[in-house]
Amino acid sequence: xPTDIAALGGTVLTELARTFENFQTKAGQFxxxxxxxxxxxxxxxxxxxxxxAPVVDPxxxxxxxxxxxxxxxxxxxxxxxxxxTVDSDTLNNLRQPGTLNERYGKQYIAxxxxxxxxxxxxxxxxxxxxxxLGGIDYTDPRTNVHTVVSAGIPADHMIxxxxxxxxxxxxxxxxxIDDLEMVKLKIRTNGKVDPTHILMNSVIxxxxxxxxxxxxxxxxxxxxxxxxxxxxxxxxxxxxxxVAEDAVYEALAPATVPTATVQITxxxxxxxxxxxxxxxxxxxxxxxxxxxxxxxxVAIHLNNFINGNPAMPVTATVSGDTITLTPKNxxxxxxxxxxxxxxxxxxxxxxxxIITGGGLxxxxxxxxxDDKVVVVCKEAAGEPVGRTDFVIGEHPAGPARDLVPVxxxxxxxxxxxxxxxxPGRDALPVAPGLGGRGNNQVRGYSGCMLRxxx
Numbered sequence: 001x002p003t004d005i006a007a008l009g010g011t012v013l014t015e016l017a018r019t020f021e022n023f024q025t026k027a028g029q030f031x032x033x034x035x036x037x038x039x040x041x042x043x044x045x046x047x048x049x050x051x052x053a054p055v056v057d058p059x060x061x062x063x064x065x066x067x068x069x070x071x072x073x074x075x076x077x078x079x080x081x082x083x084x085t086v087d088s089d090t091l092n093n094l095r096q097p098g099t100l101n102e103r104y105g106k107q108y109i110a111x112x113x114x115x116x117x118x119x120x121x122x123x124x125x126x127x128x129x130x131x132x133l134g135g136i137d138y139t140d141p142r143t144n145v146h147t148v149v150s151a152g153i154p155a156d157h158m159i160x161x162x163x164x165x166x167x168x169x170x171x172x173x174x175x176x177i178d179d180l181e182m183v184k185l186k187i188r189t190n191g192k193v194d195p196t197h198i199l200m201n202s203v204i205x206x207x208x209x210x211x212x213x214x215x216x217x218x219x220x221x222x223x224x225x226x227x228x229x230x231x232x233x234x235x236x237x238x239x240x241x242x243v244a245e246d247a248v249y250e251a252l253a254p255a256t257v258p259t260a261t262v263q264i265t266x267x268x269x270x271x272x273x274x275x276x277x278x279x280x281x282x283x284x285x286x287x288x289x290x291x292x293x294x295x296x297x298v299a300i301h302l303n304n305f306i307n308g309n310p311a312m313p314v315t316a317t318v319s320g321d322t323i324t325l326t327p328k329n330x331x332x333x334x335x336x337x338x339x340x341x342x343x344x345x346x347x348x349x350x351x352x353x354i355i356t357g358g359g360l361x362x363x364x365x366x367x368x369x370d371d372k373v374v375v376v377c378k379e380a381a382g383e384p385v386g387r388t389d390f391v392i393g394e395h396p397a398g399p400a401r402d403l404v405p406v407x408x409x410x411x412x413x414x415x416x417x418x419x420x421x422x423p424g425r426d427a428l429p430v431a432p433g434l435g436g437r438g439n440n441q442v443r444g445y446s447g448c449m450l451r452x453x454x
Contacts, residue, residue, distance in 0.1 A: 025122075025125040025128075025129070025245060025247040025367060026199075026243050026245050026247075027125045027128035027129055027132070027245075027367075028128070029378070030128070030132070030197075030378060030384065031128045031131075031384070039076065039077070040074050040075065040076055040077075041074065041075050041077075042072055042074050043072070043073050043074075043075065044070050044071070044072050046068050046069070046070050078124075078127065078147055078149075080120050080123050080124075082116050082119065082120070084112050084116065086108075086109070086112075122247075122249055125247065125367070126249050126367065127147075127149075129245075129367045129368060131149065131151050132151075132199065132374045132376070133368070133374065134151055134153060134158060135148075135149060135150045135151040135152075135153070136148060136149040136151075141252045141253055141254050141360060142252065142360075144329075154190065156186070156190075157186065157187075157190070159183065161371060164179055168204065168207050168208060168211065169207050171207060171211045171212060172212055174211055174213070175213050176208055176211055176213065176214060176237070176238075177213050177214060177217055177227070177237065177238050178213070180198070180237065180238035180240065180375065181238060183195070183375050184238065184239075184240075187375065187377065191377065193377040193380050194377060195240060195375050195376060195377050196240065196241060196376070196377055196378045196379070197240055197241045197242075197243055197375070197376050197377075197378050198237065198238075198240040198241070198242055198243065198373055198374065198375050198376075199243045199245055199368055199373060199374040199375075199376070200242065200243075200244065200245070200368060200372075200373040200374075201244065201245055201246050201366055201367075201368045201369070201370060202244050202246050203370045204370065204373055205233065205234055205242060205244050208234055208237060209229070209232075209233065209234040214227055214234070214237060225239065226238065226239050240375065245367055245368050246366070246367075247366075247367045248364050248365060248366050248367065249364075249365055249367065250362055250363075250364060250365075251362070251363045251364070251365045252360045252361070252362055252363075253360065253361050253363060254330045254331065254360060254361075255330075255355060255356065255360065255361050257326060257327060257330040257355075258327075258350075258351040258352070258353055258354065258355065259324055259325060259326050259350055259351070259353070260324075260325045260336055260348055260349075260351065260352055260353050261322050261323065261324050261325070261348070261349045261350050262277060262299075262302070262322070262323045262325065262336075262338065262346055262347070262348055262349075263299075263321055263322045263323075263346065263347050264295035264296075264298045264299050264302075264321045264322075264344065264345070264346055265295070265321070265345040265346065265347055266295060266343055266344055266345040267294075267295060268343060269289045269293040269294060269295060269297075269298060269344060270289065270342055271289055271290050271293070272288060272289065272342060273288070273289040273340075273341055273342030273343060273344040274286055274287065274288050274289070274339075274340065274341040274342065274344070275287055275289075275298060275302065275338070275339070275340045275341070275344045275346055276302075276305075276338075276339050276340075277302065277305075277306065277336065277337070277338055277339075278336075278337040278338075278339070279306075279312060279313060279314050279325065279334055279336050279337075279353075280313040280314070280332075280334040280335060280353075281335070282309065282311050282312050282313060283309075284302060284305045284306045284309060284312060285305035285306075285308075285309065287301045287302055287305060289342075289344065294321075295321040296320055296321050298321075298344065299318050299320070299321045299322065299323050300318055302316075302318075302323055303316045303317070303318040303323055306323070306325070312328075313327060313328055313329065313332065313334050314326060314328060314334060314353065315328060325353065327353050327355075330355060331355065331360065332355070333353065333354045333355055334352075334353035334354070335352070335353070336348055336352060336353065
């Protein structure tokens with residue numbers, strides 16, 4: 001650990017962050033990191049089919065040309081940033097070399113950095129598993145940043161539970177080995193690779209361990225390596241190595257977003273009557289009625305005022321004479337004030353725009369849910385499939401997905417999918433920022449921007 005920590009400079013914090021590598025989950029083996037000194041990744045997808053070389057007359061000149069189509073895409077990494085504050089007393093102690101407080105101060109900073117690194121690593125492991133489960137579609141409830149990354153998995157590789165004769169929780173009637181043999185054949189046919197691993201949580205593994213068909217195929221002298229138990233736990237099934245993943249993450253979801261409705265209740269509107277809303281200290285504008293106005297027209301005009309003001313903390317929809325207000329930021333409390341004149345009347349119905357409990361509900365979610373497993377090919381030609389730079393296979397569905405030497409989101413992938421999941425998910429491209437060819441991670445500690453790639 002660096003000794004010159006008093007200044008709390010960016011370099012020192014970077015070195016501290018590198019001190020802590022937290023691998024809480026097992027996703028890294030499928031998405032190994034690669035250091036790239038770039039901010040964007042350009043990926044080329046080649047279309048045209050594997051095909052077969054033409055037979056020619058050696059006495060005639062070549063009239064054939066390579067008709068491949070190359071499509072280039074650029075992708076930015078996914079960024080995370082966190083900060084923490086250090087109180088003045090701690091800062092003063094850090095600047096007093098030779099005291100006992102100096103040691104405590106260093107440990108304080110180290111513990112904070114370790115905590116932030118662990119949180120950041122867990123975020124990227126979460127994103128890795130989202131790719132394994134079909135793709136990333138995640139909106140951070142604290143920042144409202146929306147991340148969408150397609151895993152490029154063919155639809156027929158997403159096998160739902162209801163397509164099977166019996167779910168795997170039915171230990172007497174389910175036929176998981178038959179199901180997995182079907183999945184393995186699909187991967188071999190479409191992906192041109194042999195599946196090697198199956199990811200699940202311990203709830204699913206427990207059901208499989210007690211399944212009648214699995215027990216019947218337990219390892220014997222004539223059938224080695226197909227179904228293997230170790231210490232009472234299932235470690236191989238249908239020739240696939242079992243990866244049990246029980247990691248969880250804390251999900252913060254917005255509480256039920258309250259709305260407020262404003263109703264124009266007077267049926268007779270006179271010219272010159274005024275009405276306005278002030279929401280969260282922001283005025284929606286003043287509407288002055290004109291001859292022929294109705295309460296429905298007033299509501300529409302107020303709706304336009306609200307939605308036309310970019311600083312307004314709410315959005316508005318109108319139905320008849322009623323305006324419904326919804327917070328733009330459901331984590332911020334908003335107040336509503338109505339001002340009116342003349343015979344225009346307006347009332348607020350429903351709850352005010354006040355969020356209780358901080359606006360967030362905490363839930364604990366498993367990285368791999370109880371109703372999903374992922375079957376993958378971990379490596380092809382000695383390189384992890386999540387980071388290959390060569391063609392794996394072609395998909396028989398047609399030229400649109402015929403030959404894909406490089407993956408869509410920072411890594412190459414098989415056009416037929418590098419794996420097939422059961423039930424409902426599979427494998428293996430990687431998002432920029434996760435690892436593979438897009439491994440740029442930017443982190444902030446105490447206001448400093450740090451570039452760090454494992």
